[in-house]
Amino acid sequence: MFRAARSSLSLFVVIGALAVLWEVVKLLGGDPSEAWTPPFQWTVASDLNMPHVWDIAASFVQPAQRNGPPLGLVLVNAGIFTFREAFGGFVFGAVLGLALAIVFVHSSLLERALVPYVVASQTVPIIAIAPVLVIWLGGGWLAVALISAYLTFFPVTIAGLRGLRSPDPRALELMRSYASSSRDVLWKVRLPAAAPYLFAAFKVAATASVVGAIIGELPSGIRDGLGGAILNFNQFYVSGPPKLWAAIIVAAIVGIGFFALVRVAETVVLRGRVAPSDA
Amino acid sequence: MTRRLAYYVPAVAVFVGVLGLWELVVRAFGIQQFLLPPPSAIAFAFVEHFDELTTVGRNTLVEAVGGLVIGGVAALVVAFATARWVTASRTLLPFAIAANSVPIIAFAPIMNNWFGILNPLSKMMVVAVLVFFPIMINTLRGLTLVDQASLELMRSYAASELAIFAKVRVPNALPYIFTALKVSATLSLIGAIVAEYFGGSRSVLGQFIITEAAFFRFANAWAAIVVASAVSIAFFLIILAIERVAIPWHASARIADSS
Amino acid sequence: MSDSIVRVRGVDKVFGAGADKTPALQHIDLEIPRGAFVSLIGPSGCGKSTLLRLIGDLTQPSAGTVEVNGKTAHRARLDRDYGMVFQAPVLFDWRTVQGNVELPLEVSAKDRSARADRAKAMLALVELTGFERRYPWQLSGGMQQRVAIARALSFEPAILLMDEPFGALDEMTRERLNIELLRIWKQTGTTIVFVTHSIPEAVFLSTHVAVMSARPGRIIELIPVDLPQPRNDLTREDERYFGFITRVRERLRGREMGRPGAAEVAAS
Numbered sequence A: 001m002f003r004a005a006r007s008s009l010s011l012f013v014v015i016g017a018l019a020v021l022w023e024v025v026k027l028l029g030g031d032p033s034e035a036w037t038p039p040f041q042w043t044v045a046s047d048l049n050m051p052h053v054w055d056i057a058a059s060f061v062q063p064a065q066r067n068g069p070p071l072g073l074v075l076v077n078a079g080i081f082t083f084r085e086a087f088g089g090f091v092f093g094a095v096l097g098l099a100l101a102i103v104f105v106h107s108s109l110l111e112r113a114l115v116p117y118v119v120a121s122q123t124v125p126i127i128a129i130a131p132v133l134v135i136w137l138g139g140g141w142l143a144v145a146l147i148s149a150y151l152t153f154f155p156v157t158i159a160g161l162r163g164l165r166s167p168d169p170r171a172l173e174l175m176r177s178y179a180s181s182s183r184d185v186l187w188k189v190r191l192p193a194a195a196p197y198l199f200a201a202f203k204v205a206a207t208a209s210v211v212g213a214i215i216g217e218l219p220s221g222i223r224d225g226l227g228g229a230i231l232n233f234n235q236f237y238v239s240g241p242p243k244l245w246a247a248i249i250v251a252a253i254v255g256i257g258f259f260a261l262v263r264v265a266e267t268v269v270l271r272g273r274v275a276p277s278d279a
Numbered sequence B: 001m002t003r004r005l006a007y008y009v010p011a012v013a014v015f016v017g018v019l020g021l022w023e024l025v026v027r028a029f030g031i032q033q034f035l036l037p038p039p040s041a042i043a044f045a046f047v048e049h050f051d052e053l054t055t056v057g058r059n060t061l062v063e064a065v066g067g068l069v070i071g072g073v074a075a076l077v078v079a080f081a082t083a084r085w086v087t088a089s090r091t092l093l094p095f096a097i098a099a100n101s102v103p104i105i106a107f108a109p110i111m112n113n114w115f116g117i118l119n120p121l122s123k124m125m126v127v128a129v130l131v132f133f134p135i136m137i138n139t140l141r142g143l144t145l146v147d148q149a150s151l152e153l154m155r156s157y158a159a160s161e162l163a164i165f166a167k168v169r170v171p172n173a174l175p176y177i178f179t180a181l182k183v184s185a186t187l188s189l190i191g192a193i194v195a196e197y198f199g200g201s202r203s204v205l206g207q208f209i210i211t212e213a214a215f216f217r218f219a220n221a222w223a224a225i226v227v228a229s230a231v232s233i234a235f236f237l238i239i240l241a242i243e244r245v246a247i248p249w250h251a252s253a254r255i256a257d258s259s
Numbered sequence C: 001m002s003d004s005i006v007r008v009r010g011v012d013k014v015f016g017a018g019a020d021k022t023p024a025l026q027h028i029d030l031e032i033p034r035g036a037f038v039s040l041i042g043p044s045g046c047g048k049s050t051l052l053r054l055i056g057d058l059t060q061p062s063a064g065t066v067e068v069n070g071k072t073a074h075r076a077r078l079d080r081d082y083g084m085v086f087q088a089p090v091l092f093d094w095r096t097v098q099g100n101v102e103l104p105l106e107v108s109a110k111d112r113s114a115r116a117d118r119a120k121a122m123l124a125l126v127e128l129t130g131f132e133r134r135y136p137w138q139l140s141g142g143m144q145q146r147v148a149i150a151r152a153l154s155f156e157p158a159i160l161l162m163d164e165p166f167g168a169l170d171e172m173t174r175e176r177l178n179i180e181l182l183r184i185w186k187q188t189g190t191t192i193v194f195v196t197h198s199i200p201e202a203v204f205l206s207t208h209v210a211v212m213s214a215r216p217g218r219i220i221e222l223i224p225v226d227l228p229q230p231r232n233d234l235t236r237e238d239e240r241y242f243g244f245i246t247r248v249r250e251r252l253r254g255r256e257m258g259r260p261g262a263a264e265v266a267a268s
């Protein structure tokens, strides 16, 4: 409890420090105003490129479009939409990833045949195959979730493979001495041993799934999520720079939030086993 | 030697089998090119557009490598600077990890505005930010997660902090750094391609793929995808080779790659 | 004992504070003559490692003083009077065998050729000539521990502190290394403080065995072991050797002093 209070305090301190730093940069090299002429002129620090912190904050309550709902509400909805895609992708990816790991642990032939392609799959620029997937699946929520799953399954498979192999060989021999089935070995020895590895991978996967969802939205023409919002506000950037920044902030919150959620789940599930790793 | 080769037989068999089946299915069911071009069409497109693919591939690779260098150097500097103060790095690490779960590609349009949409630097910066956190986090871990007994040993020699840093912490961090670099090699190429999606020079892999896909010339798009993935694998292998040379002692006592 | 290299006087060591307060050592007095081979023996958790670390200035006493080589333990550490060997070899993966042995010399800024010569000599001492270019993982556990000993000896420490150095090795390797360690001790004339769990090992190696008790950690008795030097495989068959073993064992069980132990009987 005390720790939670302290870490959220330091969170505010860091965010505050970032905001102050931001404004200091603008004071040094931003656009001149009546009250103050900055000593330098940096294009990066202009109001167009680095809107004032308060302008970004204000943009959340101003309407996104004339007579529309406030930007904050629009972005929250977009954030929820993207999170849903990401969560779908996360679940698909985690299940597929773990299933592959279990198969590979039991069949060295399949492992040798397929693991190289599992690794190679991550070198394929997902954004490039997204248009193809969208055509196949008829651009919708599902296509984006699948794209997200494509980025998610990989860390789970790799960590799962390592985790399922992690039990002490003596523990496996002990189970064999009980003449237990390989299913028992899986449930009673391998999976519990793999749990910490899996959670480490889930945390990576949570981030990857949000990235996947945002990337997936770009070529699929879906405009209800954060990817769509970023694309949209980028197009009309000149008319409202703070809006793009607001969208990025919400994207960051979704990413960090999903990560934090998995972290909490890890703490609960692995309670009393090991201290939660910090990654 | 033959045993080693035998190890790869299943993987090669899958490769040949999948390509064959793919070709066969596309032909047998008369699947439209825009849904799934057969491998032969992709190979043909590759040959036909070889020159263009080399150009766009090279341009994208420059962005990726440039970004990796910028982000990697920045990450190493920050990690080395903060590792000297244990409390500073302990406070920093959770925030770096949180920042690492921010979808960095969202910054691509911002970088276009900052550095100029046609300037390759705008793509490099996306890559730089993308690889910064994994490299920094791993380096910091490598510098701080040092065997307690090693530190005690150095203390018994009355070694200075500097000597401990140079002789224990840095060598301990090298495998962590290489692990991060291997991940970042792939990441940098994907990051560059995604950044290209937000506009800029047309003579890059990302734009090539988008354009060809938009005109339903999927064989060309797939040829470019194959190039992207081949370049990325080559980049990874180069870093792997450097690792083998730089930390030969580690090759056999390989610690688990942390991701 | 006028020429004591180690003087531990009235030392208490308490870990933690408040409710977690653990008294690890209580009122320790110990004098170690120069050139001696002293073993610390006692049940697990009685504070053997803590006492060793106090002597080596890796931790500080809560009360009392530790003097080494006529100065404070801290001063002695800065003067590089210590060689340390732990239960694990603690070799650096990224250094060759020779590189590991040279490490303390590098830290004390010896020049390169002097370092190489010294490392070669130390490796010869532990009979590892020919393994200079190997990496630690290419060696067996016993060989790794010998590298650790060579490393500890490389800058001619006034005192060698060893914490269960052979605890993880098999019995045969351990007996061979015991003989080697005695030879090295004779050859270098260094003082050795040696922590062990094994009564026969303590008796075989030592000129003095310090028997410790647990909770609170104290030295019950410092038993001089006057078996003839040099010791060898015949020592292990000596009747008095068994006498000392019995005596240490009884002291560990907490028998009263004054009652004639088997050792005295055997000795007379």
Ligand SMILES: Nc1ncnc2c1ncn2[C@@H]1O[C@H](COP(=O)(O)OP(=O)(O)O)[C@@H](O)[C@H]1O
Binding pocket: C015, C016, C022, C023, C024, C042, C043, C044, C045, C046, C047, C048, C049, C050, C051
């Ligand atoms: N750093 C420490 N912090 C707290 N307690 C310690 C620490 N080191 C040792 N202890 C405690 O001191 C006692 C003696 O430990 P130690 O010297 O390691 O025993 P031995 O080496 O004889 O097995 C034990 O009860 C141990 O739990």
Ligand SMILES: [Mg+2]
Binding pocket: C048, C049, C050, C163
């Ligand atoms: Mg101990």
